[in-house]
Amino acid sequence: MAISDVQEYMHLTDEEIEQLGRELDAIRKDIEESRGEKDAAYINRLIKIQRGLAVAGRLTLLLGTHSKRTRIPAAVAGSTLLALHKILENMEIGHNVMHGQWDWMNDPEIHSSNWEWDTAQPAEQWKHSHNYVHHQFTNVLGYDNDIGYGILRMAREQKWHPMYLGQPVYNALLASLFQWGVALHDLDIERIRKGEKDPKEMKRQLKQIVRKGRNQALKDYVVYPVLAGPKWRTTMAANAAANLTRNLWAYVIIFCGHFPDGALHFTEEEIEDETRAEWYLRQILGAANFKGGPLLHIMSGNLGFQIEHHLFPDLPSNRYAEISVKVRALCEKYDIPYTTGPLHKQYGQALRTIIKLSVPNSWTSSDQPEPPTPSRTRKRKSDDERPSRIKELGVWSRSKSTERKAS
Template sequence: MTAGQLTVADYDALARELDALRDEIFSDLGERDASYIHRVIRWQRGLEVGGRTLLMASSLPPAWIAGTVTLAVAKILENMEIGHNVMHGQWDWMRDPKIHSTTWEWDNVSPADQWKRNHNYLHHTFTNILGKDRDVGYGILRVTPEQEWRRAHLAQPLYNVLLAMFFEYGVAWHDLVVDDELEGEQREEARRAGKRAIGRKILRQWGKDYLAFPLLSGPQFLSTLAANFTANVIRNVWAHTVIFCGHFPGDIEVFEEERLDGETKGEWYARQLVGSGNISGGKLFHLMTGNLSHQIEHHLFPDMPSNRYAEIAPRVRALCEKYGLPYHTGSLSEQVTSTWKKIVRYAAPPKKAPRKKWTQSKAWATGR
């Protein structure tokens, strides 16, 4: 069976099986899961303290290198395995006000409330829907032939490098979403308020990383400032790499807006499956990606605790095989290469009209 041959009954059956898998995992959540996130937070905080302590001697090259790397790892863990996942509500079931989606503010220039509005709602509801999901190319990159080519895309390999280095700023600006129902002065005021929130967050982050901690290192101010800047760039490049490899490699599907017309839960699940990609690796690698190396499982169940994604991945893959749906996965090098090939290829003007995909309309679903 191929994806284009799924029937209404197939989609309903797929939804039942994935719902059952979700219910099974959520009914089993307990102490081992709570211990996991508490342990990760302890390690992250310990690494940050260790990194910043080493940078008190940042004028010494070994201390600078060790402190920068340690701080970068701490920032990666805080952003990806902790911040991103906490703000998805993955740990809300614990009823811990300190580890809750409504209270967590991450070490990033993007304000949590703006990020949650754009990412949790728009991206995870309208995944890969052109014109609805603003994460398709992040508004500046052409990553699929269905996107209209513009002359500015010729330079996208260059500004994708800059986006990677300063990814948190790109995300902050990208997350500046204003309610479509607002008009006129209300809309402008909402946008100004969003910009002010980003400005306050940037000042807070700069004050911490580029003023307070460098000042604490005394005469080593400049070397500590450089270390903090480097740690932030490392974190940004890593986050950009993992996220892009989960959304843009290989044959990842995009969809026209009409795909949403009457979309059933089974069809929504199928859209997540064919619109996401995984990265293979070991436990430490998955931890450092925030388990977004299991992007398929994350898109299916964004509020499921991330430590469970590796557990359900073989079963999700088996369901894809059962229903003839692709399960996109590959090594980090394979996914990075595939993603960059797309970015370079689609920088050039198209030679022919974009192809039509099986997912573009309801014609592929029998009985509709």
């Protein structure tokens, strides 16, 4: 169900919403003022571990595959170490560094303006499509392109088309090729198809994607296999397995945070004159957490605390567990739903939605009340139609951005 008035949906008064905003601001202030050596040590230690895993994986493949007796165990161990390295770099390091979570350290190596991650999408394009568009307009139909990534129908309000009958197949392909799907995300294929994309900007973005994708492919499927010498096939296969594992893992984590039952969608009317406190409330209602131990949370980029991440995307991820206790208490205080559950349950609900919405609404029953507005095709908004509101979401360096114009 898409919500057009969050305040009315939650039965909260203006003062209650503003008070909620003040209490969430107080949580932010407390974390900002308490950031220090322990937090810096955490991210530096994690980067060392991640790089150590990469070296260990390469050495295992290089040294362990020359003997017939150790070839298969070494290949499995090497690809596993490389997969762990890639998962850590993408989820807990790259994703969070580019959110600006560690900018306060003033370390040029671990700074959102400099980090280029080990995946096919250029950092600049990711920071626009993710930091600016997705986090600002979370789950707003017509604004947030992450609702289905342009190929999946993830809300009953989205108009059905026969092409969605293939949705389970598209979903499997998206999961397997996730880094390449994300690489094309900021192009906004729908606007290109409708002739609404600036050709010069599209050409510039495509050049970036081709260059980044080429470098990733050369690194994993040419340079490292050549260095492996006679065992180049084993190294290439290990790299492919590591990339596939990373792709599947990132896909599952992201879908568990945005598409289980309880993660609501919103109409354009909801964000008209939206206050900071109302933005906070929408983030809580539009995201979902999953339960797990410390290792699971680290490997998932601490996105098991997706609600907290959407409330405070630029605060250090290692503090989300601490923040979640306070956020959950506020949700109980104001009688706000706090969606959470085991990882397998959250993904199971997302997968069920993918399958159900591949067919017309009339063929299936809704798990929630029917939408208050009829299904329709909502035009994708351009940047000029997406106003900027929340300063903590970070900047992006696109040539036409206001930040660059001002410089």
